[in-house]
Amino acid sequence: MVHYKVTVSTGDRLDATTLSDVYIKLVGTDGESQRKLLRGLQGATAFMIGQVSTFTVSCPESLGNLVLIELDKKPSVFIIKDNWFPAKVEVLCPEGNTCTFPIYRWINNDQTNYFREATAMKVFEDTHPLGAYFRQQEMKKRETDYHWAVYEEGFPHCIKTDDNLSLPAEVQFSFTKDTEFKLTAATTLTELKLTGYVDCNKTWPDLESINRVFWKKTDILPTPTYLSSLKKMCWLTCKLLRSAIQDGRTRLSSLLGPMPHLSGFLGPMSHLSGFLAPISHLSRFLGPLLETKTIPEYVMKHWKEDAFFGYQFLNGVNPMLIRRCSALPSNLSVTDDMVFPSGQYSLAEEMKKGNIFLCDYKNLDGVKANTINGKQQYLTAPLVLLHRTPDANMMPLAIQLKQTPADDNPVFLPSDSEYDWLTAKIFVRSADFTEHQLNTHLLRTHLLAEVFAVSLLRNLPMVHPLYKLLIPHTRYTLQINYLARLSLISETGVFTKFSASGGEGMTTILKRSLSSMTYSSLCLPEDIAERGLEAVPNFYYKDDGLRLWKIIHRFVEAVIGNYYKDDTDVQNDSELQKWIGDIFEHGFLSQTKTGIPQRFSTVTKLNKFVTMVIFTGSCQHAAVNSGQYDYGGWMPNAPSTLQLPPPTRKGTTSEKTMLQTLPDISTTVQGMATMWLLSKQSSDFVPFGQYPEEHFSERIPCQLIKAFQAELKELSSDIRARNSTLKLPYPYLDPAELENSVAI
Numbered sequence: 001m002v003h004y005k006v007t008v009s010t011g012d013r014l015d016a017t018t019l020s021d022v023y024i025k026l027v028g029t030d031g032e033s034q035r036k037l038l039r040g041l042q043g044a045t046a047f048m049i050g051q052v053s054t055f056t057v058s059c060p061e062s063l064g065n066l067v068l069i070e071l072d073k074k075p076s077v078f079i080i081k082d083n084w085f086p087a088k089v090e091v092l093c094p095e096g097n098t099c100t101f102p103i104y105r106w107i108n109n110d111q112t113n114y115f116r117e118a119t120a121m122k123v124f125e126d127t128h129p130l131g132a133y134f135r136q137q138e139m140k141k142r143e144t145d146y147h148w149a150v151y152e153e154g155f156p157h158c159i160k161t162d163d164n165l166s167l168p169a170e171v172q173f174s175f176t177k178d179t180e181f182k183l184t185a186a187t188t189l190t191e192l193k194l195t196g197y198v199d200c201n202k203t204w205p206d207l208e209s210i211n212r213v214f215w216k217k218t219d220i221l222p223t224p225t226y227l228s229s230l231k232k233m234c235w236l237t238c239k240l241l242r243s244a245i246q247d248g249r250t251r252l253s254s255l256l257g258p259m260p261h262l263s264g265f266l267g268p269m270s271h272l273s274g275f276l277a278p279i280s281h282l283s284r285f286l287g288p289l290l291e292t293k294t295i296p297e298y299v300m301k302h303w304k305e306d307a308f309f310g311y312q313f314l315n316g317v318n319p320m321l322i323r324r325c326s327a328l329p330s331n332l333s334v335t336d337d338m339v340f341p342s343g344q345y346s347l348a349e350e351m352k353k354g355n356i357f358l359c360d361y362k363n364l365d366g367v368k369a370n371t372i373n374g375k376q377q378y379l380t381a382p383l384v385l386l387h388r389t390p391d392a393n394m395m396p397l398a399i400q401l402k403q404t405p406a407d408d409n410p411v412f413l414p415s416d417s418e419y420d421w422l423t424a425k426i427f428v429r430s431a432d433f434t435e436h437q438l439n440t441h442l443l444r445t446h447l448l449a450e451v452f453a454v455s456l457l458r459n460l461p462m463v464h465p466l467y468k469l470l471i472p473h474t475r476y477t478l479q480i481n482y483l484a485r486l487s488l489i490s491e492t493g494v495f496t497k498f499s500a501s502g503g504e505g506m507t508t509i510l511k512r513s514l515s516s517m518t519y520s521s522l523c524l525p526e527d528i529a530e531r532g533l534e535a536v537p538n539f540y541y542k543d544d545g546l547r548l549w550k551i552i553h554r555f556v557e558a559v560i561g562n563y564y565k566d567d568t569d570v571q572n573d574s575e576l577q578k579w580i581g582d583i584f585e586h587g588f589l590s591q592t593k594t595g596i597p598q599r600f601s602t603v604t605k606l607n608k609f610v611t612m613v614i615f616t617g618s619c620q621h622a623a624v625n626s627g628q629y630d631y632g633g634w635m636p637n638a639p640s641t642l643q644l645p646p647p648t649r650k651g652t653t654s655e656k657t658m659l660q661t662l663p664d665i666s667t668t669v670q671g672m673a674t675m676w677l678l679s680k681q682s683s684d685f686v687p688f689g690q691y692p693e694e695h696f697s698e699r700i701p702c703q704l705i706k707a708f709q710a711e712l713k714e715l716s717s718d719i720r721a722r723n724s725t726l727k728l729p730y731p732y733l734d735p736a737e738l739e740n741s742v743a744i
Helices: 129-145 175-191 207-218 224-246 260-266 273-292 295-302 306-315 347-352 418-459 465-474 477-487 494-498 504-516 524-530 540-563 567-571 574-587 603-625 628-632 655-661 665-678 699-723
Strands: 002-010 021-028 052-059 066-074 086-092 098-102 113-116 356-360 383-388 394-400
Touching: 002 021, 021 052, 066 086, 066 098, 066 129, 098 113, 113 129, 129 418, 175 665, 207 295, 207 665, 295 306, 295 628, 306 383, 306 394, 306 418, 306 540, 347 356, 394 418, 418 465, 418 477, 418 504, 418 574, 418 603, 418 655, 465 540, 465 603, 494 665, 524 540, 540 603, 540 699, 567 603, 628 665
Parallel strands: none
Antiparallel strands: 002 052, 002 086, 021 066, 066 113, 086 098, 356 383, 383 394
């Protein structure tokens, strides 16, 4: 007889436990074991959350190289039906080698499940008949589980599902994520103390009234002084606790002796390493909170200032529109006398020096604006001309609120009256809200990430190297997008009901945006170069993003290079070609003008595309999502809609007309609540580059992951050091704070 030592690890999800009987069969190149009930000294606790249990499977002779395992379970007597979430199975073979079988799937009582050994294999390498057969069977089931659907003609296609519970179990929210998300969604208005304003359709009487509502949110947080002290205390406590845990001879009671009010409570718990381990991450979450949650206050205080208005085109939630201007657009009529009245500069010279920039919202031109609470709303398509000054500020020079020059479409200037100029900037900020939400955020991160995920799940089996590389970057994406379609952009969705571009306007903008999208605009180095922004200083989105892109590209290049030795390997991988073919067809609607590849011909092109996929679903999404409440919580800085048309001549605005232009009270609080919800991080957040699910088992990719994580850690440290010197920090591309996937 030969003996196989089988170690089963149950996942750490709250509902991962099963009390059912679990069975396993080992299948190798030379035979298979009997189906064995896994029962040991641990009894019913063997498959509880986080449990690691070991069993022995004996066979008359060696099974050869293990190809796969079969897992199934049956309810024990008096045990109700439950689902089980195993993480992995490791098998120590009699020959001395260990085989790992990643699972990370829900297993119920209705079927036998087959899982391949973890060594990554491309389709043309999977030559054993058993492996090839089960590879085909896995993909047949996936094609059944994951269907494409058309939400709206002209939009990227999406997952077909009747509701979130109809999604395959492995792509649904965890119990923790689901519970927290529902609770947050249900209590946001209460948490922000806005419930009394939901049904009020009146105009804001003054800015102070908005300020009082706004401060009801920021008052939830402790004062910065208190938080600073708390941060230091937590850092010290975590350091001491980690030290105590590592040194088993040190008891917490002696550690906390100077703090009798705590030692009395914690004294009896001398061995808390398992319980206290998560505390070591507290300072990581708390630190950025201290750095970033004063941003809404900064925005409220500085939103009227020209320097801050210009700053947001670089480091706000929509850094994707600004570009260097080498020639004035024909539909913007400005002169030196208008924009440089002192004669200090000339437009021609400043354009030659690369100091003139343009933001053109032509994508919004002619879009039909919404009706909210029975009142017609307004949306413009502005042109904004900016000047980079010697002190590196990005200062607005001129604003034209509509695309076509006309007598009733004046060019507004900083030298105009206070409310003429401020009103013009408000119309720009409202246009930017729409462009950001629909194009920059929804289309270019959420919808594309869903396309990448569905194609991955339909075309690549678990044993494929690209599946192992990309699956962590799809976590929760399908469910969060289903919820977005249900709650934000449906006929009754918040965006549809409370934004100027809701409804018909949204459809127009998304179709235009997809039609004009290019592959190069999704690749940050090319996008920055095409927009002429390489030399712009204090452009933290660019600085942090380019470093992230390079780090990701090095990692992708090394991992893919480990499996694809030459271009022929890429060309011969039929599963890989189906993956990109599906993306081209269903994501970009077979539009060749986008430049999206229809197939891969070289390793280099594959590296670039995979880098873009990872960057889009993690880094880019964080850059355009995480700061939504920071920059939009103070409504005048990012109004979702406007109630009066743009002024047709100068000298007709006042504080009163400005307030009448801003969204009404109910629209404001709905927008605040939505941005608050979309900016909240869940407790089971997975930071970028961390892979709690171990899909790779080979030495080289595991080493590459560690090197990748070390580079990200160094970048995080550099970003935090820089932010500590800034009045207004830019934390959104800190690897420790951005999530692995589009999960919110």
